Amino acid sequence: xxxxxxxxxxxxxxxxxxxxxxxxxxxxxxxxxxxxxxxxxxxxxxxxxxxxxxxxxxxxxxxxxxxxxxxxxxxxxxxxxxxxxxxxxxxxxxxxxxxxxxxxxxxxxxxxxxxxxxxxxxxxxxxxxxxxxxxxxxxxxxxxxxxxxxxxxxxxx
Numbered sequence: 001x002x003x004x005x006x007x008x009x010x011x012x013x014x015x016x017x018x019x020x021x022x023x024x025x026x027x028x029x030x031x032x033x034x035x036x037x038x039x040x041x042x043x044x045x046x047x048x049x050x051x052x053x054x055x056x057x058x059x060x061x062x063x064x065x066x067x068x069x070x071x072x073x074x075x076x077x078x079x080x081x082x083x084x085x086x087x088x089x090x091x092x093x094x095x096x097x098x099x100x101x102x103x104x105x106x107x108x109x110x111x112x113x114x115x116x117x118x119x120x121x122x123x124x125x126x127x128x129x130x131x132x133x134x135x136x137x138x139x140x141x142x143x144x145x146x147x148x149x150x151x152x153x154x155x156x157x
Contacts, residue, residue, distance in 0.1 A: 019095070
């Protein structure tokens with residue numbers, strides 16, 4: 001039987017404590033974190049403005065592309081976060097890398113909403129919007145240029 005010396009155990013515990021403290025200081029931001037989504041649409045609106053308008057339904061039907069997918073997949077995300085935390089604390093995985101994987105998964109849930117009509121929950125397009133979109137060959141809500149969807153990202157801080 002291989003026994004650890006008390007000094008080795010102390011070192012292991014100190015390393016573990018440092019890793020926990022480092023992990024607890026980090027956050028992952030998903031969506032259009034500050035400094036991202038800086039594109040501008042032809043009418044002059046920024047990606048962040050367009051994203052907020054649709055997320056909250058400001059003057060248009062609400063089509064949540066961020067909060068609704070996160071709520072819909074809350075349990076799956078919680079399990080994935082727990083798995084990543086276990087890897088950080090038990091298998092020496094870098095906390096930034098683990099949170100980056102969480103951000104990527106959350107981003108994928110958000111962008112999938114665009115392909116699935118908000119997982120089937122977004123309101124139907126207005127007839128005037130359908131007519132306008134027909135000229136462009138698009139029928140999906142929130143997808144004209146793809147700018148908003150392509151701007152969704154994550155950042156570990």
